[in-house]
Amino acid sequence: MRVAVNIIILLFFGVCVFLLNDASVSARRLPDAKPSSLSIVHVNSQKDIYQVYKSAGLSGAKVVHLNRFLNLVDYFPKEESVSAPFPVRVGDSRSLYEKGLDAHNWLFVANRTGMVRSVVVVLPQEVFEQRLPEFESYFAYTVSGRTVKGYSYDMPMFVAALDSLPVINEPVVVNIDAGFFSEGVDPAGAVKQLKMKCPDIRLIVFSSSFDEPEVGDAMRERLSLFSRVWAEQ
Protein backbone atom coordinates (compact mmCIF):
# COMPACT_ATOMS: atom_id res chain seq x y z
CA MET A 1 0.00 0.00 0.00
CA ARG A 2 2.73 2.47 1.03
CA VAL A 3 4.73 1.63 -2.06
CA ALA A 4 1.72 2.28 -4.28
CA VAL A 5 0.99 5.64 -2.60
CA ASN A 6 4.64 6.66 -2.95
CA ILE A 7 4.71 5.75 -6.60
CA ILE A 8 1.46 7.63 -7.22
CA ILE A 9 2.93 10.72 -5.54
CA LEU A 10 6.11 10.51 -7.59
CA LEU A 11 4.07 10.12 -10.78
CA PHE A 12 1.84 13.01 -9.73
CA PHE A 13 4.95 15.14 -9.23
CA GLY A 14 6.19 14.26 -12.71
CA VAL A 15 2.81 15.03 -14.28
CA CYS A 16 2.55 18.35 -12.41
CA VAL A 17 5.98 19.43 -13.61
CA PHE A 18 5.16 18.41 -17.18
CA LEU A 19 1.78 20.15 -17.23
CA LEU A 20 3.11 23.29 -15.61
CA ASN A 21 5.96 23.47 -18.07
CA ASP A 22 3.49 23.04 -20.91
CA ALA A 23 1.14 25.72 -19.54
CA SER A 24 4.01 28.17 -19.03
CA VAL A 25 5.47 27.68 -22.49
CA SER A 26 1.98 27.95 -24.00
CA ALA A 27 1.51 31.29 -22.23
CA ARG A 28 4.14 32.89 -24.48
CA ARG A 29 2.68 35.15 -27.14
CA LEU A 30 4.66 35.97 -30.27
CA PRO A 31 3.50 36.81 -33.80
CA ASP A 32 2.62 33.68 -35.78
CA ALA A 33 5.21 32.08 -38.02
CA LYS A 34 4.67 33.42 -41.55
CA PRO A 35 7.51 32.20 -43.75
CA SER A 36 6.34 34.27 -46.71
CA SER A 37 5.87 37.57 -44.91
CA LEU A 38 7.92 38.04 -41.77
CA SER A 39 6.79 41.06 -39.72
CA ILE A 40 9.43 43.75 -40.24
CA VAL A 41 9.11 47.15 -38.60
CA HIS A 42 11.36 50.21 -38.85
CA VAL A 43 11.47 52.70 -35.98
CA ASN A 44 13.39 55.89 -35.32
CA SER A 45 14.31 55.54 -31.68
CA GLN A 46 15.24 52.78 -29.28
CA LYS A 47 12.30 53.22 -27.00
CA ASP A 48 9.90 53.06 -29.98
CA ILE A 49 10.71 49.35 -30.07
CA TYR A 50 8.79 49.05 -26.81
CA GLN A 51 5.63 50.34 -28.52
CA VAL A 52 6.12 47.89 -31.39
CA TYR A 53 6.23 45.03 -28.90
CA LYS A 54 3.11 46.33 -27.26
CA SER A 55 1.23 46.60 -30.55
CA ALA A 56 2.34 43.09 -31.46
CA GLY A 57 0.87 41.80 -28.16
CA LEU A 58 4.11 40.15 -27.09
CA SER A 59 4.17 38.16 -23.89
CA GLY A 60 7.01 36.06 -22.52
CA ALA A 61 9.11 36.46 -25.66
CA LYS A 62 12.78 35.76 -26.09
CA VAL A 63 14.47 38.75 -27.68
CA VAL A 64 17.69 38.76 -29.67
CA HIS A 65 19.00 42.28 -29.40
CA LEU A 66 21.80 43.53 -31.67
CA ASN A 67 23.17 46.78 -30.32
CA ARG A 68 26.23 48.28 -28.69
CA PHE A 69 24.12 48.86 -25.53
CA LEU A 70 22.31 46.35 -23.36
CA ASN A 71 19.34 48.71 -22.87
CA LEU A 72 18.84 47.02 -19.50
CA VAL A 73 19.46 49.89 -17.09
CA ASP A 74 17.45 49.21 -13.91
CA TYR A 75 14.38 51.30 -13.40
CA PHE A 76 12.09 51.01 -10.38
CA PRO A 77 9.19 53.39 -9.84
CA LYS A 78 9.54 55.19 -6.50
CA GLU A 79 5.76 55.37 -6.00
CA GLU A 80 5.72 51.62 -5.38
CA SER A 81 7.52 51.81 -2.07
CA VAL A 82 6.97 55.05 -0.23
CA SER A 83 5.05 55.05 3.03
CA ALA A 84 1.44 56.13 2.54
CA PRO A 85 -1.56 56.34 4.86
CA PHE A 86 -3.74 53.29 5.38
CA PRO A 87 -5.35 51.81 3.43
CA VAL A 88 -2.33 51.46 1.15
CA ARG A 89 -3.52 51.82 -2.43
CA VAL A 90 -1.82 49.80 -5.12
CA GLY A 91 -2.36 49.65 -8.83
CA ASP A 92 -0.97 47.97 -11.89
CA SER A 93 2.82 48.40 -11.60
CA ARG A 94 3.24 47.99 -15.32
CA SER A 95 1.90 51.46 -16.03
CA LEU A 96 4.31 52.93 -13.46
CA TYR A 97 7.20 51.21 -15.21
CA GLU A 98 6.04 52.51 -18.58
CA LYS A 99 6.04 56.07 -17.25
CA GLY A 100 9.78 55.81 -16.70
CA LEU A 101 10.57 54.34 -20.11
CA ASP A 102 13.69 55.76 -21.77
CA ALA A 103 16.29 54.89 -24.39
CA HIS A 104 18.49 52.94 -21.98
CA ASN A 105 15.98 51.01 -19.89
CA TRP A 106 13.27 50.08 -22.38
CA LEU A 107 14.29 46.42 -22.57
CA PHE A 108 14.38 46.16 -18.77
CA VAL A 109 10.93 47.73 -18.65
CA ALA A 110 9.70 45.34 -21.34
CA ASN A 111 10.69 42.50 -19.03
CA ARG A 112 8.93 44.06 -16.04
CA THR A 113 5.75 44.47 -18.03
CA GLY A 114 5.87 40.82 -19.08
CA MET A 115 6.49 41.22 -22.80
CA VAL A 116 10.07 39.94 -22.71
CA ARG A 117 11.12 37.01 -20.56
CA SER A 118 14.74 36.59 -21.64
CA VAL A 119 17.21 38.43 -23.80
CA VAL A 120 20.19 37.55 -25.93
CA VAL A 121 22.33 40.64 -26.45
CA VAL A 122 24.62 40.55 -29.46
CA LEU A 123 27.34 43.17 -29.18
CA PRO A 124 29.79 44.26 -31.86
CA GLN A 125 33.03 42.34 -31.40
CA GLU A 126 35.07 45.28 -30.08
CA VAL A 127 32.33 46.36 -27.67
CA PHE A 128 32.12 42.79 -26.37
CA GLU A 129 35.88 42.80 -25.77
CA GLN A 130 35.70 46.17 -24.00
CA ARG A 131 32.88 45.08 -21.70
CA LEU A 132 34.27 41.66 -20.86
CA PRO A 133 36.15 42.83 -17.71
CA GLU A 134 32.91 44.39 -16.46
CA PHE A 135 31.06 41.10 -16.93
CA GLU A 136 33.86 39.18 -15.27
CA SER A 137 33.84 41.40 -12.21
CA TYR A 138 30.12 41.30 -11.36
CA PHE A 139 28.59 38.25 -9.69
CA ALA A 140 25.43 38.38 -11.80
CA TYR A 141 27.42 37.20 -14.82
CA THR A 142 29.31 34.04 -15.64
CA VAL A 143 31.82 34.32 -18.45
CA SER A 144 32.50 31.14 -20.32
CA GLY A 145 34.78 31.36 -23.33
CA ARG A 146 33.34 34.00 -25.64
CA THR A 147 29.91 34.11 -24.09
CA VAL A 148 28.38 35.60 -20.95
CA LYS A 149 25.40 34.21 -19.06
CA GLY A 150 23.69 36.16 -16.36
CA TYR A 151 20.59 37.78 -14.98
CA SER A 152 19.09 41.20 -14.93
CA TYR A 153 16.88 40.95 -11.85
CA ASP A 154 14.77 37.84 -12.65
CA MET A 155 15.38 37.95 -16.41
CA PRO A 156 17.92 35.53 -17.86
CA MET A 157 20.31 37.14 -20.30
CA PHE A 158 23.00 35.94 -22.59
CA VAL A 159 25.65 38.17 -24.12
CA ALA A 160 27.88 37.32 -27.05
CA ALA A 161 29.36 38.66 -30.25
CA LEU A 162 27.70 37.41 -33.44
CA ASP A 163 30.49 34.86 -34.12
CA SER A 164 30.04 33.11 -30.79
CA LEU A 165 26.24 33.24 -30.71
CA PRO A 166 24.83 29.70 -30.56
CA VAL A 167 21.89 28.61 -32.70
CA ILE A 168 18.63 29.59 -30.97
CA ASN A 169 15.94 27.09 -31.80
CA GLU A 170 12.94 28.70 -30.16
CA PRO A 171 10.87 31.46 -31.81
CA VAL A 172 12.43 34.86 -31.22
CA VAL A 173 11.92 38.56 -31.76
CA VAL A 174 14.97 40.32 -33.19
CA ASN A 175 15.96 43.96 -32.76
CA ILE A 176 18.59 45.35 -35.09
CA ASP A 177 19.80 48.68 -33.80
CA ALA A 178 21.98 51.03 -35.82
CA GLY A 179 24.27 51.10 -32.80
CA PHE A 180 25.35 47.56 -33.62
CA PHE A 181 27.02 48.62 -36.86
CA SER A 182 30.47 49.71 -35.80
CA GLU A 183 33.00 50.27 -38.49
CA GLY A 184 34.22 46.67 -38.58
CA VAL A 185 30.76 45.08 -38.90
CA ASP A 186 29.93 43.71 -42.35
CA PRO A 187 26.15 44.06 -42.81
CA ALA A 188 25.85 41.34 -45.45
CA GLY A 189 27.87 38.89 -43.37
CA ALA A 190 25.79 39.76 -40.31
CA VAL A 191 22.56 38.97 -42.19
CA LYS A 192 23.89 35.57 -43.17
CA GLN A 193 25.05 34.71 -39.66
CA LEU A 194 21.88 35.95 -38.00
CA LYS A 195 19.59 34.00 -40.32
CA MET A 196 21.62 30.88 -39.63
CA LYS A 197 21.62 31.33 -35.86
CA CYS A 198 18.00 32.41 -35.46
CA PRO A 199 16.02 30.09 -37.76
CA ASP A 200 12.61 31.02 -36.28
CA ILE A 201 12.28 34.81 -36.24
CA ARG A 202 8.71 36.03 -35.66
CA LEU A 203 9.27 39.78 -35.66
CA ILE A 204 12.20 41.94 -36.65
CA VAL A 205 12.55 45.58 -35.63
CA PHE A 206 15.09 47.93 -37.20
CA SER A 207 15.91 50.96 -35.08
CA SER A 208 17.78 53.97 -36.44
CA SER A 209 18.43 55.17 -32.87
CA PHE A 210 17.99 58.85 -33.53
CA ASP A 211 17.70 59.23 -29.75
CA GLU A 212 21.24 57.97 -29.21
CA PRO A 213 24.08 60.49 -29.55
CA GLU A 214 26.71 57.76 -29.91
CA VAL A 215 25.08 56.47 -33.08
CA GLY A 216 26.21 58.30 -36.24
CA ASP A 217 25.04 58.45 -39.82
CA ALA A 218 27.60 55.90 -40.99
CA MET A 219 26.09 53.37 -38.61
CA ARG A 220 22.60 54.15 -39.88
CA GLU A 221 23.77 53.65 -43.46
CA ARG A 222 25.12 50.24 -42.57
CA LEU A 223 21.77 49.47 -40.91
CA SER A 224 20.02 50.41 -44.18
CA LEU A 225 22.36 48.14 -46.10
CA PHE A 226 21.67 45.31 -43.62
CA SER A 227 17.94 45.90 -44.06
CA ARG A 228 18.19 45.77 -47.87
CA VAL A 229 20.31 42.61 -47.85
CA TRP A 230 17.87 41.03 -45.36
CA ALA A 231 14.94 41.77 -47.68
CA GLU A 232 16.77 40.36 -50.70
CA GLN A 233 17.82 37.06 -49.12
Next chain:
Amino acid sequence: MIKNIYGNRHIVLWGIFLLALLVRCYGLSEQPPTDDEVGAASAATNYMSHGLFGQVMWYHPPLRNIVVFISGKIFGGYSAWGLRSGSIIFGSLAVLLLGYLVYGLFGKRLAAYLAAFFLCIDPLHISLSREAFQETTTSFFIVAGVLAAYHGIRKDNVFLAYLSGALFGIASASKWNGLFPWAVSAAAYYAAPWLLNGMEGRRKPFFRSLTVLSAYAAVPLICYIAVYVPWLLRGYSMEEFVKFQLWLVKHQYFYKGTPYTEDILSHSAYQWFLWPVAWVDFVFHQGKAYLNIAFGNYPVWVLTLPALYFAIREWFKSRSFELGYVILMFSASYLPLVFTTRAIWVFIATPVILFAFTLSAYAISALLDNKKISLKFLAIYLFLAVVFSAVMYPMATFGALEYSWMKPIAEIYSPHK
Protein backbone atom coordinates in the same frame (compact mmCIF):
# COMPACT_ATOMS: atom_id res chain seq x y z
CA MET B 1 -8.04 25.62 40.51
CA ILE B 2 -4.65 26.92 39.39
CA LYS B 3 -3.35 23.37 39.64
CA ASN B 4 -6.22 22.19 37.43
CA ILE B 5 -5.53 24.84 34.83
CA TYR B 6 -1.80 24.10 34.92
CA GLY B 7 -2.57 20.43 34.39
CA ASN B 8 -4.56 21.08 31.23
CA ARG B 9 -2.04 21.86 28.55
CA HIS B 10 -4.70 22.85 26.03
CA ILE B 11 -6.04 25.61 28.27
CA VAL B 12 -2.58 26.94 29.08
CA LEU B 13 -1.24 26.80 25.52
CA TRP B 14 -4.36 28.39 24.04
CA GLY B 15 -4.15 31.02 26.78
CA ILE B 16 -0.56 31.79 25.78
CA PHE B 17 -1.72 31.90 22.15
CA LEU B 18 -4.38 34.49 23.03
CA LEU B 19 -1.77 36.54 24.87
CA ALA B 20 0.51 36.28 21.82
CA LEU B 21 -2.33 37.48 19.60
CA LEU B 22 -3.09 40.35 21.95
CA VAL B 23 0.46 41.71 22.16
CA ARG B 24 0.85 41.36 18.39
CA CYS B 25 -2.41 43.16 17.60
CA TYR B 26 -2.33 45.92 20.19
CA GLY B 27 -2.26 49.37 18.54
CA LEU B 28 -1.65 47.85 15.12
CA SER B 29 -3.45 50.57 13.16
CA GLU B 30 -1.35 53.28 14.78
CA GLN B 31 1.84 51.67 13.52
CA PRO B 32 2.58 53.34 10.16
CA PRO B 33 3.31 51.25 7.08
CA THR B 34 7.02 51.22 6.27
CA ASP B 35 8.23 51.88 2.74
CA ASP B 36 8.93 48.18 2.44
CA GLU B 37 5.42 47.25 3.54
CA VAL B 38 3.95 49.51 0.87
CA GLY B 39 6.26 47.74 -1.57
CA ALA B 40 5.04 44.40 -0.22
CA ALA B 41 1.42 45.40 -0.88
CA SER B 42 2.24 46.40 -4.44
CA ALA B 43 4.25 43.22 -4.94
CA ALA B 44 1.36 41.11 -3.63
CA THR B 45 -1.21 42.53 -6.04
CA ASN B 46 1.10 42.60 -9.04
CA TYR B 47 2.49 39.14 -8.41
CA MET B 48 -0.97 37.62 -8.29
CA SER B 49 -2.16 39.60 -11.33
CA HIS B 50 0.90 39.56 -13.57
CA GLY B 51 3.51 37.29 -11.97
CA LEU B 52 5.66 40.35 -11.36
CA PHE B 53 8.09 40.25 -8.45
CA GLY B 54 8.09 43.50 -6.48
CA GLN B 55 11.06 45.56 -5.44
CA VAL B 56 11.11 44.42 -1.82
CA MET B 57 13.09 41.26 -1.13
CA TRP B 58 12.17 39.88 -4.56
CA TYR B 59 14.98 37.34 -4.24
CA HIS B 60 13.10 35.40 -1.56
CA PRO B 61 10.51 32.85 -2.68
CA PRO B 62 7.17 34.58 -3.25
CA LEU B 63 4.85 33.05 -0.63
CA ARG B 64 4.73 36.43 1.13
CA ASN B 65 3.02 37.91 -1.94
CA ILE B 66 0.28 35.28 -1.73
CA VAL B 67 -0.18 35.66 2.04
CA VAL B 68 -0.37 39.47 1.87
CA PHE B 69 -2.71 39.29 -1.14
CA ILE B 70 -5.13 36.91 0.60
CA SER B 71 -4.95 38.97 3.77
CA GLY B 72 -5.76 42.10 1.75
CA LYS B 73 -8.72 40.36 0.12
CA ILE B 74 -10.08 39.18 3.48
CA PHE B 75 -9.88 42.67 4.99
CA GLY B 76 -11.09 44.47 1.86
CA GLY B 77 -7.81 46.22 1.09
CA TYR B 78 -4.40 46.94 2.50
CA SER B 79 -5.43 48.47 5.79
CA ALA B 80 -3.16 47.77 8.77
CA TRP B 81 -5.02 44.47 9.17
CA GLY B 82 -5.18 43.69 5.48
CA LEU B 83 -1.46 44.17 5.18
CA ARG B 84 -0.30 42.43 8.34
CA SER B 85 -2.88 39.86 9.39
CA GLY B 86 -0.94 37.00 7.76
CA SER B 87 2.17 37.77 9.81
CA ILE B 88 0.11 38.19 12.97
CA ILE B 89 -1.89 34.99 12.59
CA PHE B 90 1.10 32.86 11.63
CA GLY B 91 3.27 34.51 14.28
CA SER B 92 0.71 33.80 17.01
CA LEU B 93 -0.05 30.28 15.80
CA ALA B 94 3.68 29.49 15.85
CA VAL B 95 3.56 30.17 19.62
CA LEU B 96 0.76 27.63 20.03
CA LEU B 97 2.35 24.99 17.83
CA LEU B 98 5.73 25.39 19.51
CA GLY B 99 4.06 24.54 22.81
CA TYR B 100 2.48 21.44 21.34
CA LEU B 101 5.74 20.44 19.67
CA VAL B 102 7.73 20.70 22.88
CA TYR B 103 5.07 18.75 24.76
CA GLY B 104 5.09 16.10 22.06
CA LEU B 105 8.86 15.84 22.17
CA PHE B 106 9.47 15.71 25.90
CA GLY B 107 6.06 15.07 27.42
CA LYS B 108 6.72 17.86 29.91
CA ARG B 109 4.08 20.48 30.43
CA LEU B 110 6.42 23.02 31.96
CA ALA B 111 8.84 22.81 29.03
CA ALA B 112 5.93 23.26 26.59
CA TYR B 113 4.58 26.27 28.46
CA LEU B 114 7.99 27.89 28.78
CA ALA B 115 8.89 27.49 25.10
CA ALA B 116 5.52 28.92 24.01
CA PHE B 117 5.75 31.74 26.54
CA PHE B 118 9.30 32.68 25.51
CA LEU B 119 8.17 33.01 21.90
CA CYS B 120 4.97 34.77 22.93
CA ILE B 121 6.79 37.62 24.70
CA ASP B 122 9.85 37.87 22.48
CA PRO B 123 10.08 41.53 21.35
CA LEU B 124 11.80 40.63 18.07
CA HIS B 125 9.16 38.04 17.19
CA ILE B 126 6.40 40.46 18.21
CA SER B 127 7.91 43.17 16.03
CA LEU B 128 8.23 40.90 12.99
CA SER B 129 4.67 39.63 13.50
CA ARG B 130 3.44 43.21 13.12
CA GLU B 131 4.99 43.81 9.71
CA ALA B 132 4.00 42.43 6.33
CA PHE B 133 7.02 40.20 5.91
CA GLN B 134 7.77 36.54 5.63
CA GLU B 135 9.69 35.92 8.84
CA THR B 136 6.86 34.74 11.10
CA THR B 137 5.13 32.89 8.25
CA THR B 138 8.31 30.91 7.64
CA SER B 139 8.66 30.09 11.32
CA PHE B 140 5.06 28.94 11.55
CA PHE B 141 5.41 26.48 8.68
CA ILE B 142 8.71 25.26 10.07
CA VAL B 143 7.29 24.49 13.50
CA ALA B 144 4.20 22.92 11.90
CA GLY B 145 6.46 20.82 9.64
CA VAL B 146 8.59 19.64 12.56
CA LEU B 147 5.49 18.80 14.59
CA ALA B 148 4.08 16.68 11.76
CA ALA B 149 7.49 15.13 11.02
CA TYR B 150 8.08 14.14 14.63
CA HIS B 151 4.66 12.53 15.07
CA GLY B 152 5.03 10.93 11.64
CA ILE B 153 8.21 9.26 12.82
CA ARG B 154 6.98 8.30 16.28
CA LYS B 155 3.62 6.97 15.08
CA ASP B 156 5.15 5.55 11.91
CA ASN B 157 2.44 7.43 10.05
CA VAL B 158 3.35 8.01 6.44
CA PHE B 159 0.56 10.55 5.90
CA LEU B 160 2.02 12.77 8.61
CA ALA B 161 5.33 12.47 6.75
CA TYR B 162 3.61 13.72 3.57
CA LEU B 163 2.00 16.54 5.54
CA SER B 164 5.35 17.42 7.03
CA GLY B 165 6.94 17.48 3.57
CA ALA B 166 4.18 19.79 2.33
CA LEU B 167 4.66 22.13 5.30
CA PHE B 168 8.43 22.27 4.79
CA GLY B 169 7.88 22.97 1.09
CA ILE B 170 5.60 25.88 2.00
CA ALA B 171 8.06 27.10 4.65
CA SER B 172 10.85 27.09 2.09
CA ALA B 173 8.58 28.85 -0.40
CA SER B 174 8.44 31.63 2.16
CA LYS B 175 12.14 31.73 2.94
CA TRP B 176 14.94 29.23 2.49
CA ASN B 177 15.40 28.83 6.24
CA GLY B 178 12.84 26.06 5.81
CA LEU B 179 15.42 23.95 3.98
CA PHE B 180 17.43 23.13 7.11
CA PRO B 181 14.70 21.52 9.26
CA TRP B 182 13.34 19.94 6.08
CA ALA B 183 16.69 18.18 5.50
CA VAL B 184 17.02 17.14 9.16
CA SER B 185 13.48 15.76 9.20
CA ALA B 186 14.02 13.81 5.99
CA ALA B 187 17.19 12.29 7.42
CA ALA B 188 15.46 11.56 10.75
CA TYR B 189 12.54 9.88 8.98
CA TYR B 190 14.91 7.68 7.00
CA ALA B 191 17.06 6.76 9.99
CA ALA B 192 14.25 6.26 12.53
CA PRO B 193 14.01 2.44 12.20
CA TRP B 194 17.69 2.19 13.02
CA LEU B 195 17.46 4.63 15.93
CA LEU B 196 14.15 3.80 17.59
CA ASN B 197 13.08 0.67 19.37
CA GLY B 198 10.06 -1.11 17.95
CA MET B 199 10.67 -0.03 14.38
CA GLU B 200 13.13 -2.75 13.43
CA GLY B 201 10.60 -4.17 10.98
CA ARG B 202 10.89 -0.98 8.95
CA ARG B 203 14.59 -1.40 8.25
CA LYS B 204 14.16 -1.67 4.50
CA PRO B 205 16.46 0.84 2.81
CA PHE B 206 14.75 0.76 -0.60
CA PHE B 207 11.20 1.25 0.68
CA ARG B 208 12.34 3.79 3.24
CA SER B 209 14.15 5.75 0.50
CA LEU B 210 11.05 5.63 -1.67
CA THR B 211 8.94 7.17 1.10
CA VAL B 212 11.58 9.81 1.80
CA LEU B 213 11.70 10.61 -1.90
CA SER B 214 7.96 11.08 -2.17
CA ALA B 215 7.31 12.68 1.25
CA TYR B 216 10.41 14.84 1.52
CA ALA B 217 11.24 15.54 -2.12
CA ALA B 218 8.20 15.26 -4.42
CA VAL B 219 5.54 16.66 -2.06
CA PRO B 220 7.54 19.69 -0.83
CA LEU B 221 8.78 20.44 -4.33
CA ILE B 222 5.21 20.46 -5.67
CA CYS B 223 4.29 22.97 -2.94
CA TYR B 224 7.41 25.04 -3.55
CA ILE B 225 6.90 25.18 -7.31
CA ALA B 226 3.17 25.92 -6.92
CA VAL B 227 4.02 29.19 -5.18
CA TYR B 228 5.92 30.25 -8.31
CA VAL B 229 3.02 29.56 -10.72
CA PRO B 230 2.19 33.26 -11.36
CA TRP B 231 5.84 33.88 -12.31
CA LEU B 232 6.08 30.73 -14.39
CA LEU B 233 3.05 31.83 -16.38
CA ARG B 234 5.10 34.76 -17.66
CA GLY B 235 6.44 32.15 -20.04
CA TYR B 236 9.27 30.56 -18.06
CA SER B 237 9.91 26.87 -18.62
CA MET B 238 10.80 24.48 -15.81
CA GLU B 239 14.40 24.48 -17.03
CA GLU B 240 14.45 28.27 -16.69
CA PHE B 241 12.86 27.92 -13.25
CA VAL B 242 15.67 25.62 -12.08
CA LYS B 243 18.33 27.97 -13.47
CA PHE B 244 16.58 30.89 -11.79
CA GLN B 245 16.76 29.09 -8.43
CA LEU B 246 20.49 28.62 -8.94
CA TRP B 247 20.82 32.32 -9.72
CA LEU B 248 18.96 33.12 -6.50
CA VAL B 249 21.43 30.97 -4.53
CA LYS B 250 24.25 33.00 -6.02
CA HIS B 251 22.39 36.25 -5.42
CA GLN B 252 21.76 35.32 -1.78
CA TYR B 253 25.40 34.42 -1.28
CA PHE B 254 26.70 37.73 -2.63
CA TYR B 255 23.85 39.82 -1.24
CA LYS B 256 24.75 43.16 0.30
CA GLY B 257 22.32 45.25 2.34
CA THR B 258 22.04 49.00 2.48
CA PRO B 259 25.02 50.93 3.89
CA TYR B 260 23.00 51.43 7.11
CA THR B 261 22.38 47.72 7.64
CA GLU B 262 25.92 46.82 6.63
CA ASP B 263 27.75 49.49 8.65
CA ILE B 264 25.62 50.31 11.69
CA LEU B 265 23.58 47.23 12.53
CA SER B 266 25.11 44.05 13.90
CA HIS B 267 25.09 41.48 11.16
CA SER B 268 26.81 38.39 12.49
CA ALA B 269 24.73 35.45 13.68
CA TYR B 270 27.32 34.30 16.26
CA GLN B 271 26.45 37.37 18.37
CA TRP B 272 22.77 36.56 18.77
CA PHE B 273 22.98 34.47 21.92
CA LEU B 274 25.93 36.28 23.47
CA TRP B 275 24.78 39.89 23.77
CA PRO B 276 21.69 41.92 22.80
CA VAL B 277 21.43 42.48 19.07
CA ALA B 278 18.75 44.62 17.43
CA TRP B 279 16.94 44.88 14.13
CA VAL B 280 16.01 48.44 13.30
CA ASP B 281 13.41 49.92 10.95
CA PHE B 282 12.45 53.52 10.47
CA VAL B 283 9.85 55.36 8.48
CA PHE B 284 8.94 58.97 7.84
CA HIS B 285 5.18 58.98 7.68
CA GLN B 286 2.98 62.04 7.23
CA GLY B 287 5.57 64.42 8.59
CA LYS B 288 6.60 62.31 11.56
CA ALA B 289 9.57 60.02 12.10
CA TYR B 290 9.06 56.55 13.60
CA LEU B 291 11.82 54.28 14.78
CA ASN B 292 11.54 50.59 15.54
CA ILE B 293 14.24 48.84 17.56
CA ALA B 294 13.57 45.15 18.09
CA PHE B 295 15.82 43.16 20.40
CA GLY B 296 15.38 39.54 21.28
CA ASN B 297 14.48 38.95 24.92
CA TYR B 298 18.02 38.90 26.27
CA PRO B 299 17.36 36.96 29.52
CA VAL B 300 15.89 34.20 27.32
CA TRP B 301 18.30 34.35 24.40
CA VAL B 302 21.36 34.22 26.63
CA LEU B 303 20.24 30.84 27.97
CA THR B 304 20.57 29.25 24.53
CA LEU B 305 24.20 28.21 24.49
CA PRO B 306 24.27 26.91 28.10
CA ALA B 307 21.02 25.05 27.32
CA LEU B 308 22.61 23.58 24.19
CA TYR B 309 25.58 22.42 26.25
CA PHE B 310 23.22 20.93 28.83
CA ALA B 311 21.16 19.19 26.15
CA ILE B 312 24.24 17.71 24.46
CA ARG B 313 25.48 16.43 27.82
CA GLU B 314 22.09 14.90 28.54
CA TRP B 315 21.98 13.36 25.08
CA PHE B 316 25.29 11.61 25.68
CA LYS B 317 23.77 10.09 28.81
CA SER B 318 20.37 9.16 27.44
CA ARG B 319 20.84 8.95 23.62
CA SER B 320 17.30 10.28 23.47
CA PHE B 321 16.00 10.51 19.90
CA GLU B 322 13.94 13.60 20.74
CA LEU B 323 16.82 15.49 22.27
CA GLY B 324 19.10 14.57 19.40
CA TYR B 325 16.43 15.71 16.94
CA VAL B 326 16.13 19.14 18.59
CA ILE B 327 19.91 19.56 18.92
CA LEU B 328 20.28 18.74 15.22
CA MET B 329 17.41 21.08 14.29
CA PHE B 330 19.01 23.92 16.21
CA SER B 331 22.48 23.25 14.82
CA ALA B 332 21.29 22.82 11.23
CA SER B 333 19.23 26.02 11.42
CA TYR B 334 21.85 28.12 13.17
CA LEU B 335 25.33 27.06 12.11
CA PRO B 336 24.96 27.82 8.37
CA LEU B 337 24.03 31.36 9.37
CA VAL B 338 27.03 31.61 11.70
CA PHE B 339 29.53 30.42 9.13
CA THR B 340 28.30 32.20 6.03
CA THR B 341 30.46 35.10 4.89
CA ARG B 342 27.59 37.42 3.98
CA ALA B 343 25.83 39.65 6.50
CA ILE B 344 23.10 37.96 8.55
CA TRP B 345 20.82 40.27 10.49
CA VAL B 346 18.99 39.30 13.62
CA PHE B 347 15.53 39.36 12.00
CA ILE B 348 16.65 36.17 10.27
CA ALA B 349 16.79 34.50 13.71
CA THR B 350 13.08 33.68 13.98
CA PRO B 351 13.38 30.11 12.63
CA VAL B 352 16.40 29.52 14.89
CA ILE B 353 14.83 30.76 18.12
CA LEU B 354 12.11 28.12 17.82
CA PHE B 355 14.73 25.49 18.60
CA ALA B 356 16.75 27.74 20.90
CA PHE B 357 13.67 28.24 23.09
CA THR B 358 12.90 24.53 22.91
CA LEU B 359 16.37 23.74 24.25
CA SER B 360 16.14 26.38 26.99
CA ALA B 361 12.67 25.27 28.03
CA TYR B 362 13.84 21.66 28.15
CA ALA B 363 16.90 22.58 30.22
CA ILE B 364 14.91 24.65 32.73
CA SER B 365 12.32 21.93 33.09
CA ALA B 366 14.97 19.23 33.57
CA LEU B 367 16.89 21.31 36.10
CA LEU B 368 13.68 21.93 38.02
CA ASP B 369 12.85 18.21 37.97
CA ASN B 370 16.32 17.46 39.31
CA LYS B 371 15.87 20.15 41.95
CA LYS B 372 18.95 21.98 40.64
CA ILE B 373 16.87 25.14 40.57
CA SER B 374 13.88 26.07 42.67
CA LEU B 375 10.44 27.25 41.66
CA LYS B 376 11.22 30.56 43.31
CA PHE B 377 14.30 30.96 41.13
CA LEU B 378 12.23 30.19 38.05
CA ALA B 379 9.58 32.71 39.08
CA ILE B 380 12.23 35.43 39.49
CA TYR B 381 13.73 34.54 36.14
CA LEU B 382 10.35 34.68 34.39
CA PHE B 383 9.61 37.98 36.07
CA LEU B 384 12.88 39.35 34.67
CA ALA B 385 12.04 38.07 31.19
CA VAL B 386 8.58 39.66 31.34
CA VAL B 387 9.98 42.98 32.57
CA PHE B 388 12.56 42.96 29.78
CA SER B 389 9.83 42.38 27.18
CA ALA B 390 7.54 44.99 28.68
CA VAL B 391 10.31 47.56 28.60
CA MET B 392 11.25 46.66 25.03
CA TYR B 393 7.67 46.45 23.74
CA PRO B 394 7.17 50.14 22.88
CA MET B 395 10.53 50.18 21.13
CA ALA B 396 9.68 47.08 19.13
CA THR B 397 6.39 48.56 17.97
CA PHE B 398 7.71 51.69 16.27
CA GLY B 399 7.65 53.78 19.44
CA ALA B 400 11.38 54.21 20.02
CA LEU B 401 11.15 57.98 19.55
CA GLU B 402 8.07 58.35 21.73
CA TYR B 403 9.67 58.13 25.17
CA SER B 404 12.62 60.13 26.43
CA TRP B 405 14.08 57.22 28.37
CA MET B 406 14.59 55.34 25.09
CA LYS B 407 16.57 58.19 23.59
CA PRO B 408 20.06 56.83 24.45
CA ILE B 409 19.23 53.54 22.70
CA ALA B 410 17.58 55.33 19.77
CA GLU B 411 20.70 57.44 19.31
CA ILE B 412 22.87 54.34 18.99
CA TYR B 413 20.84 53.29 15.97
CA SER B 414 20.33 56.70 14.42
CA PRO B 415 20.92 56.58 10.67
CA HIS B 416 22.21 60.16 10.85
CA LYS B 417 25.14 59.68 13.20
